[in-house]
Amino acid sequence: MRHADAFSFRQIAPEDAAELLLFEATERDWFEQHIEARAEHFYTPEGISQHIHEYLALNAQGRMRPLIIQYQGAIVGRANLREIENGYAKVGYRIAQHACGNGLAQKALNHLISEACCIDQINTLTATVSLDNHASQRVLTKAGFEVMEKLPEYSIVAGRKLDCVMMQKIDV
Secondary structure, three states: OOOHHHEEEEEOOHHHHHHHHHHHHHHHHHHOOOOOOOOHHHHOHHHHHHHHHHHHHHHHOOOOEEEEEEEOOEEEEEEEEEEEEOOEEEEEEEEOHHHOOOOHHHHHHHHHHHHHHHOOOOOEEEEEEEOOOHHHHHHHHHOOOEEEEEEEEEEEEOOEEEEEEEEEEEOO
16 A cells, blocks of 8 residues: 555445455454444345445435445445534545555545535534544544543444444534
8 A cells, every 4th residue: 555645435326236245354354353243134245236236325315425435446444424414424444454554544534524614514513433443543533533431331342332432513
């Protein structure tokens, strides 16, 4: 992997189904160390196609901005604005293990902030992150997010109940 400037962002599309399924299946163990596991059906051609169509329907309603992150034409991550409503949205991103350590998570978050500000007129962003995920907490803090609420036993990751925090950035 090279510097984060070599990465590009674009809206997810139905044509991404096969590559997205490969990406998600390949990175599944990595992701499930940090976030809640997806249902088994997600990891099927039908499941991933349904996922894409649901996200695009939410995008058409102005309630979501689902993006993929590419490096040299290959998917290496995802970034989303979710639950967009009344100037508010949640941010989320997932980066392939081999792409970590290149500033890509920070670039993804900064891209979401830019999208929120310039396109969706959002002024408040939130993210939920486990207390164990120090890397994501650093990324969020560096982008101006602050801890707003502690969420005890909020998430189940790898069979463990994890404490999380809700972080927020106001005046995006």
